[in-house]
Amino acid sequence: MGRITTTGLSWSVKGHRLLDSIEMAAEDGKIVGLLGPNGSGKSTLLRLLAGLRRPDTGTVRYDDTSLHDLGRRVLARRLAVVEQDVSAHNHVNVRQVVELGRTPFRGRFDALTEHDRRIVDAALERTDIADKQHQSWHTLSGGEKQRTQLARALAQEPQEILLDEPTNHLDIRHQLELLDLLTSLDITCVVALHDLNLAARYCDHIVLLDHGQVAAAGVPETVLTPDLIESVYDVNVLVDREPTTGTLRITYLAATATGTTPTKAMQLDPQ
Numbered sequence: 001m002g003r004i005t006t007t008g009l010s011w012s013v014k015g016h017r018l019l020d021s022i023e024m025a026a027e028d029g030k031i032v033g034l035l036g037p038n039g040s041g042k043s044t045l046l047r048l049l050a051g052l053r054r055p056d057t058g059t060v061r062y063d064d065t066s067l068h069d070l071g072r073r074v075l076a077r078r079l080a081v082v083e084q085d086v087s088a089h090n091h092v093n094v095r096q097v098v099e100l101g102r103t104p105f106r107g108r109f110d111a112l113t114e115h116d117r118r119i120v121d122a123a124l125e126r127t128d129i130a131d132k133q134h135q136s137w138h139t140l141s142g143g144e145k146q147r148t149q150l151a152r153a154l155a156q157e158p159q160e161i162l163l164d165e166p167t168n169h170l171d172i173r174h175q176l177e178l179l180d181l182l183t184s185l186d187i188t189c190v191v192a193l194h195d196l197n198l199a200a201r202y203c204d205h206i207v208l209l210d211h212g213q214v215a216a217a218g219v220p221e222t223v224l225t226p227d228l229i230e231s232v233y234d235v236n237v238l239v240d241r242e243p244t245t246g247t248l249r250i251t252y253l254a255a256t257a258t259g260t261t262p263t264k265a266m267q268l269d270p271q
């Protein structure tokens with residue numbers, strides 16, 4: 001089991017409604033993509049799903065239990081969160097960061113067991129970061145930090161993972177590997193993404209946010225249409241299928257919003 005649902009979820013700051021009546025469902029073992037322009041509410045929604053913010057109205061449910069009724073420790077044992085701005089881990093190496101994933105299963109002063117160590121080894125291998133396990137966290141590249149954070153999440157052996165733009169620092173191979181890995185796991189994933197082609201290829205279900213509201217939700221074919229993409233992102237696109245795999249393919253043609261059209265001054269001087 002690992003179903004996440006929300007009903008009527010709203011959240012405001014200083015009178016500004018940043019999320020408005022969000023209804024969404026992430027079914028067991030599926031990958032749900034949260035899409036939307038900058039500031040549309042993806043990270044905020046992930047924080048509400050993680051219980052890091054309390055909604056003004058509405059409920060988040062894990063299976064049939066509301067987040068409010070799940071104890072912190074129970075939640076920590078089933079839910080992993082991979083945040084966008086990774087908090088600093090000072091004076092620790094990669095392996096020690098990944099070992100943090102075992103914290104919810106240990107007593108405060110308990111040493112890691114052999115079982116814990118095997119899980120940490122497997123997580124380091126699966127995320128291709130094992131060769132850096134003794135390197136200091138603060139010396140890692142952005143992509144290595146992201147892979148380490150994912151390894152920590154996997155070491156938690158969660159039923160659900162929330163990921164905020166987990167591919168933004170990754171090179172192309174590691175982007176594909178990360179999403180292939182998520183696909184291969186039997187874990188419910190809610191993942192904020194900017195790359196519509198990655199979303200089309202890997203997500204079972206997409207929730208498209210616009211100004212804190214759900215503009216559309218469904219399988220990639222029904223959400224990633226030229227009309228919806230233009231109305232939410234102000235970009236003209238061509239949507240077709242990649243001929244060898246048949247995957248939906250989005251080609252960006254031009255920004256349509258007046259504010260984002262290149263001005264004369266931004267264009268190359270022909271002389």
Ligand SMILES: Nc1ncnc2c1ncn2[C@@H]1O[C@H](COP(=O)(O)OP(=O)(O)OP(=O)(O)O)[C@@H](O)[C@H]1O
Nearest residue numbers: 013018036037038039040041042043044045192209
């Ligand atoms: N604590 C806060 N106080 C004031 N405004 C906030 C707060 N948290 C979020 N916001 C605003 O809410 C909006 C949604 O932010 P959020 O980070 O959820 O967007 P996002 O879709 O994740 O954007 P991005 O793609 O840029 O990461 C933004 O306009 C942001 O400035």
